[in-house]
Amino acid sequence: MTEQEGWDDVNEHVREQWTDETTPFERVYEVVETTREGASAATIAERALVSEPTARRHCKALVNTGFAATDQNGRTTLYKRDEDQVLLSRIHDLRERADREELLDGIERMKTTIHEYEDAHDTISPEELARQLSGADTEGWADVTSWKTTRRNLAVAQAALAYDEASEQLTT
Incomplete structure (x- = not known):
């Protein structure tokens, strides 16, 4: 064989x-x-x-x-x-795994990480950093990927927090 x-x-x-x-x-x-x-x-x-x-x-x-x-x-x-369904599923999963305090702590950590990327690369976005990089800058490209992921996760965490707040308002 x-x-x-x-x-x-x-x-x-x-x-x-x-x-x-x-x-x-x-x-x-x-x-x-x-x-x-x-x-x-x-x-x-x-x-x-x-x-x-x-x-x-x-x-x-x-x-x-x-x-x-x-x-x-x-x-x-x-x-x-359906990407909207995927997003809602991620928000729901996060709400199930984390309480309000954990969401707030995670949001703060992700914001700090994003500010660290901005300071380290003197840019305001991963897209701007990508325009400045050469093809051989593997560390820079890794930061672009990580920065985008952090930004996406931050948006999901903020949406989960906002969803929680909206749910509370509807039930009171």
Whole structure:
């Protein structure tokens, strides 16, 4: 057996295990959950190891529940995860894991980290830093990535805090 055949066997085993342990709906859900740019029902079917009609039916159900969204590419419907739903899910998860004080502490830490990036690079944004970097500046590029991640996490934490405050106002 060649190394390539061994990998084919491993991949086939993983596919078989996935189909044995999940339903077609679960596989379509997992594929759509990782689809950001949109994919046709045929592409999703291939990735989820289901028929195209099955993929289309489950994708439509996911759109109806708000988990997925659609785009059109000519006559082809493209399915992808709904980014608003992803954001709401992240906010909900954060609210479940952290109380108000923990959110406030995390927000303060992230703001401090962002100010440290601004001071260290004498720039106001990771995009500005990226324009100044050469391709070989790996440390600078790592800071761009980390800065963007921190900024995104800060926005989610602030949204979670605002959601909590709005929920309190509605219940009082």
